[in-house]
Amino acid sequence: MLTLISSILVFSVIVLIHEYGHYKAAKRVGIKVYEFAIGMGPLLYKREKNGTIYSIRALPIGGFCQMEGEDEDVRTSTSFSTKTIWQRFQVVFSGPLMNFVLALVLFLIIAFSFGVYGNHIDYLAEDSNEYEAGLRTGDKIVSINGKKVYIWEDISYAIAGNESPFYTIAYERDGQVRETRIDNNYRNLIGITSKLKDGNTTTTVSPTDVTAPAYVAGIKDGDVITKINDVSVNSWDDVINQVELTESGKEVKVTVDRDGSTLDFNVLPEKQIAVKFNTQLERSFITVISSSAYKTVYYIELMFKTIGQILTGKIGTDSLGGPVMVISMIGEAAENGILSLLNLAAFISINLGFMNLLPIPALDGSKILLLLIEAVRGKAIPAEKEGYVNFIGFVALMGFMIFITYKDILRLLRL
Secondary structure (H helix, E strand, O other), X not given: OXXXXXXXXXXXXXXXXXXXXXXXXXXXXXXXXXXXXXXXEEEEEEEEEOOEEEEEEEEEEEEEEEEOOOOOOOOOOOOHHHOOHHHHHHXXXXXXXXXXXXXXXXHHHHHHHHOEEEEEEEXXXXXXXXXXXXXXXXXXXXEEOOEEOOOHHHHHHHHHOOOOOEEEEEEEEOOEEEEEEEEOEEEEEOOEEEEEEOOEEEEEEEEXXXXXXXXXXXXXXXXXXXXXXXXXXXXXXXXXXXHHHOOOOOOEEEEEEEOOEEEEEEEOOEEEEEOOEEEEEEOOHHHHHHHHHHHHHHHHHHHHHHHXXXXXXXXXXXXXXXXXXXXXXXXXXXXXXXXXXXHHHHHHHHHHHHHHOOOOOOOHHHXXXXXXXXXXXXXXXXXXXXXXXXXXXXXXXXXXXXXXXXHHHHHHXXX
């Protein structure tokens, strides 16, 4: 029930904000809006004001904004088709833009409410390369490889994404800035996450994704890890430590309890650059603003990288998720608390905004592309041709969604 309620709430708000962006822009440039609806399906309630019907519909999933002349050949002073290219661009682009704004607002709420991890070292493992290189608790990280850093995301992404076997870090102590070179720390990862119970980690796990070594080896969502390399584990920290102790290049023997049965899996871990320190939680205005803006921009950039990896074959279709996977993720996030749910909602909002900007027929990006073509040609593409292209695109999009949903179901059933 929690998953259902959370999913409806998240999807409704994100889609509604998207459509509200179209609505406000349309009103601003003088386009008549026939109806602005909350929800989909059968009509429950409506009220008309200034020629626009404001309605509530039965299915609490998203909403829509129906504009004059958007999907019909109407040539009046208040129709979409008679507005300038720039005005129509504003209307089309405002939907995705509002998704990015929503994500920024959610990140701001999170940051103001819970704080932001800044750039002052709070904890530092004494067996780490950072400690050996001279870093100490309280030091302020100024830059990594010459790039200024202000928040934890800056620091962790700069180190983890480093392609060199070492990195150069500048830090401030007692008013003096020092610089040192640090060799990368590495850790073994088998691709599992801990299930939280009452806000605490447990040895009940879930594979991070279908490409994770644990998933490939056969570990399932809900498995309870009892031993690592035949050593009993009683906490999530025990699991991490025992995996870390595994010799590089060797398989990790994972023993799990699955519905009362004991099963063994041999998992070949992946090596990943590790950051063996963390930073202090801060609530300064500047840190909160910079952190929220950084996360929004970072996730938009991540979408570009992901599309590039899909096109180049670095990411296969097994890594893609559809509605079933997203609903499952929302349910898990809701169980983990409001912070986790807000973070996921912000990411989904960015995802929706970005995907809508792709030049795929029936999406906002396709309409923007047609507007650019119109600007170059000096005349609009005939409405019937545009409608045909959108219809073909819509059918293809629905086919793709069915395919992704099918993959989701197979993933859940592990077929």
